[in-house]
Amino acid sequence: MPFIEPLKIDATDEAQADIAWLASATGFTANSMLTLSYRPEIAKAVLDLIRAVVRTPDGTVDPALRWMVAHVTSLSNGCSYCSAHTFKNGADNGVPQDKLDAIWDFETSDLFSSAERVALRIAMTGGQCPSYATPEDMAELRTYFSDAQVVEIGAVIALFGFNNRWNALMATDVEPEVTDFLEERKYKGAKEARTTD
Known part of the structure; x- marks a missing residue:
């Protein structure tokens, strides 16, 4: 409630x-x-x-990657509301179901490219404590993405930093349309995803 x-x-x-x-x-x-x-x-x-x-047609980062970054940020922050939304938005914006299901295994799963891995690593760190992002990870991010794209990825992480804190603090209820979507896809919530090996 x-x-x-x-x-x-x-x-x-x-x-x-x-x-x-x-x-x-x-x-x-x-x-x-x-x-x-x-x-x-x-x-x-x-x-x-x-x-x-995240809703701009002028973005230079693929929308699917933007939503994966948002999802990992929200998962690492433990925000059930935003992780539910970003799972649905990822699916609606071209992230395949198997990739969404394996997103917590992005470091080892063959489903993810090297560029996606580093972006999601930064998203995980950014969702937990942005100052823990290492210079090495940021340098690796810049080998795959332009400066403008790095800014865009950072903005997604920062936007969901606000959204995660707002919705977790307010205990925002997930809407029935999102809940129905998640149930159809047997989604694991943020808390379960964080504790599953």
């Missing part, structure tokens, strides 16, 4: 159009945005970041 009950969509006033835009991209209205709408300027700012970081 959430600590703050989400507003109804017709009560979101100033942020309503932005929330509707996100719902048109995901297929559901996000409880996190309905809760943030108690402060519409914050909801709008977060939605602007979502639009610029």
